Amino acid sequence: MAKRRTITIKEVARVAGVSVTTVSNYLNGQMARMSPETRDKVGKVIEDLHYQPSSAAQSMRSNSTKIIGVIVGDISNVFSPLLFGGLQKVLKPRNYSLMLLSADNDPDDESRCIGKLLRQHVDGLIIQPTQDEPEAFYPITVSGTPLVIVDGIVRALPRNAAHVTSDNTTSTAAMCRELHERGYGRILTVSESTAPTSSQMPRLRTVAGCAADLHMEHVALDMRGHDDAWLAESIRGGLTPGLRTAVFPLMGPMLFHTLDALMLAGLSFPDDLGLVSFDDWNWGRFIGHGVDLLQRDIDEIGRLAGESLLRIIETGSPERSEISVPTKRIAGHSL
Numbered sequence: 001m002a003k004r005r006t007i008t009i010k011e012v013a014r015v016a017g018v019s020v021t022t023v024s025n026y027l028n029g030q031m032a033r034m035s036p037e038t039r040d041k042v043g044k045v046i047e048d049l050h051y052q053p054s055s056a057a058q059s060m061r062s063n064s065t066k067i068i069g070v071i072v073g074d075i076s077n078v079f080s081p082l083l084f085g086g087l088q089k090v091l092k093p094r095n096y097s098l099m100l101l102s103a104d105n106d107p108d109d110e111s112r113c114i115g116k117l118l119r120q121h122v123d124g125l126i127i128q129p130t131q132d133e134p135e136a137f138y139p140i141t142v143s144g145t146p147l148v149i150v151d152g153i154v155r156a157l158p159r160n161a162a163h164v165t166s167d168n169t170t171s172t173a174a175m176c177r178e179l180h181e182r183g184y185g186r187i188l189t190v191s192e193s194t195a196p197t198s199s200q201m202p203r204l205r206t207v208a209g210c211a212a213d214l215h216m217e218h219v220a221l222d223m224r225g226h227d228d229a230w231l232a233e234s235i236r237g238g239l240t241p242g243l244r245t246a247v248f249p250l251m252g253p254m255l256f257h258t259l260d261a262l263m264l265a266g267l268s269f270p271d272d273l274g275l276v277s278f279d280d281w282n283w284g285r286f287i288g289h290g291v292d293l294l295q296r297d298i299d300e301i302g303r304l305a306g307e308s309l310l311r312i313i314e315t316g317s318p319e320r321s322e323i324s325v326p327t328k329r330i331a332g333h334s335l
């Protein structure tokens with residue numbers, strides 16, 4: 001069998017009609033002063049010649065591994081691949097590879113994931129946290145590794161890090177006011193207390209506060225340790241004749257459980273109660289002529305997180321430390 005010929009950076013430069021330095025800058029993501037035409041030409045030649053640079057040599061020359069570590073709380077949650085897709089749109093064109101790990105909503109696992117990625121000398125970290133203590137990010141701060149936190153709520157943001165999340169409080173408060181205006185007097189929230197950093201927590205606090213201000217009743221149903229049959233009985237027990245009740249799952253997976261529970265309880269919306277939820281990932285419109293939703297733009301969260309991380313890598317600090325992504329109100333027929 002003939003030995004496969006190794007393509008060199010010099011050959012890429014010759015075919016593209018540019019200097020070796022230009023090709024090197026392209027490979028290291030240093031394209032700020034490169035024209036779009038040159039960037040596209042170099043990229044096409046690299047693809048056509050199937051050029052594979054030595055990752056070890058690249059790292060030694062640029063002090064960069066071109067790897068970004070991503071830690072999510074739960075890989076089975078649809079949030080994770082949607083976030084990953086948004087990150088890819090920004091980081092892949094800059095020749096970064098993503099290394100994805102799941103912490104399974106376990107603080108100890110998250111710490112182990114952080115240590116593993118730091119030992120890989122990743123250029124940056126994007127974390128959906130399960131821990132809200134500043135000490136959890138101490139190894140990242142000491143190593144000087146750029147960091148962006150997504151979705152989760154933390155007590156204190158590490159210096160020169162960025163935090164990208166959805167507008168949890170604003171959108172939840174607006175939903176509570178809408179329910180009040182529609183004549184609902186009781187809200188049953190459905191959540192699962194997996195971690196203190198969960199975006200469900202500010203939503204839950206907002207519902208409680210708004211319900212009190214609007215003189216509405218609020219019952220918090222926490223599914224931690226319970227099944228859908230328990231939820232069905234809890235929802236049924238939360239209904240009172242003459243008092244309009246709305247069920248409000250605080251994240252997409254809880255909507256799945258709520259729909260199953262309503263079926264088990266023999267309840268329908270909007271006849272027996274109202275239903276509104278965070279997230280459904282575009283399938284809720286097929287249920288009962290459409291579920292009323294607060295839809296997060298997770299792809300945009302990923303895109304902005306990627307852009308923020310690149311900014312920290314290149315300049316040492318983010319343009320904005322706190323970024324809130326608007327939530328879209330999707331009208332359905334469940335209220």
